[in-house]
Amino acid sequence: MAALPLMKLIRLKGVPILQQLHLEERLLRTSPHNWCIINDGTNLPHIVMGISGKPAELLEINSVLRDKVPVIRRFSGGGTVIVDTGTIFVTFICNKDDVSEVQPYPRPIMSWSSLLYSRVFQGVGDFVLRENDYAFGNRKFGGNAQSITKNRWIHHTSFLWDYEINNMAYLKLPKRAPEYRLARNHLDFICCMKEYMPRTNFITRTVDALQGEFSVETTDLEAVESPSNTKFIHSSKILTERELEEAALG
Template sequence: MLIINQSITDPYFNIASEEFLLKNFSEDIFILYSNTPSIIVGKHQNTMAEINHNFVSQKGVPVIRRLSGGGTVYHDLGNVNYSFIINGSEGNLVDFKKHTKPIIDVLTSLGVDAHIGGKNDIRVGDKKISGNAEHIYKNRVLHHGTLLFNSNLDELNESIKVNKNTYTDKAVKSIRSHVANINEYLNDDISIGKFKELLIDHVKMLFPNAVDYQLNQNDITSINELISKKFVTWNWNYGYSPSYTLNRQIHFNKYTLDIIVNVDKGLINQVSIKGNHLEPKSVKELEQLLQGCIHETQEISNRLKNIDISQFIPEILNEDFIKGLF
């Protein structure tokens, strides 16, 4: 087994490195890494339905689709991400209990009463401290999970706070849970660095032939190419989402707008805007202006930059109208 204690905190790099190591190495691998603030959505999810788009855009938080299924998770430097890449035989690759046991054993040794939950997460009581997912590639499985050690839980909750009735689609939905940080339950105060060290020591005990591995320049070059081709692209992170319909009602001054936006492969293909005191013919022109635009704040802003929305909808500012499209 190779053990990689990754010092790079770029979320694009670390998410891409998992795919690179899964598909290009033959050894079993254990990886630890932390990312700067970012939101990681499951492969089969509708990205827009899983994030607080206006908050995320304002904060400049990267949103990245990962290789595995499952729900959306928040990463920051107070979170430890762990990955097992393990060889196996067909039919015996997916095993959440097996792959979470080493983590639970370390937590237990630190006084944390951790157990695996019904949705393959790790919990203390009814609080979630770790989300987990798996992906199979040929005879290898990638099992990865979060470990909320001392994350900013306010930012976590705000980043993924959405109105579940806003979007209609057939995508995989995240199951929201009450979360907690591991350091709340420790017998003794330890640093996140010490926690990582204990995880690695335990894995080395389980795999006596394990050796440390550091990504070389060829590895890094290949990972950066994968980032450019896939993980940084809008097509992967947003356009890969299943078709969806957005239903929003926005209120301003004396007006109420009911907005329906149909999106396919990330592109707006139909818009309906209805409201009191609106001229249907005028609104129709605005609806047509939005068709074919990428459903993304900056793209819509660019499309409407020379348009005064108040000529179609009295008394509304462009920025308020655009917020209503998310």
């Protein structure tokens, strides 16, 4: 029987989402290893948009500016989310050759990850991959995004363990909403994982499921921090107030 490919695991708690995105992009583009990054919550609320997202179409910009909510444009595709201490982030960064059964396109990658999460949620709720989302029944609790390079890909998910109702008012109903949303507002469309399983159980089950696919080796953040002489330009960034104001003016 062939040995399982190695995956390095980094477990974080409360790391700022921009720092996490910078780490992910650097590992995707400069590391030869497979990685799983689990970040249990982020310190302050941030709105995170996909690389091609348009603020005027996705955000209630006047409210965002009034309340000084930071807006990040990340390096990967996907939709717009608002994240905070109630969000759990799970990221897989893989060499194509180590998961050769997965075609390097968003849909096959999501199908692969949904099989892994079906083990995580076995006996819990009615877990399903609906279009690009993870849902219990017809209510979303996980949003996905990918970035694919020549030899590697990243799949990262923001899981709503809990959320602040007021924060959802910063997000517009997107023009390109998934069909199963059926024009429901945010509160009717999403649900909280906390209604289905404890936070620590989810993280433990995710690591257990991963060990069925990879030889998992835990490492810490300090071991992968970039040396100061390593030149790498991150593409995830916080949009300036001026950029948001210009977007609001069209």
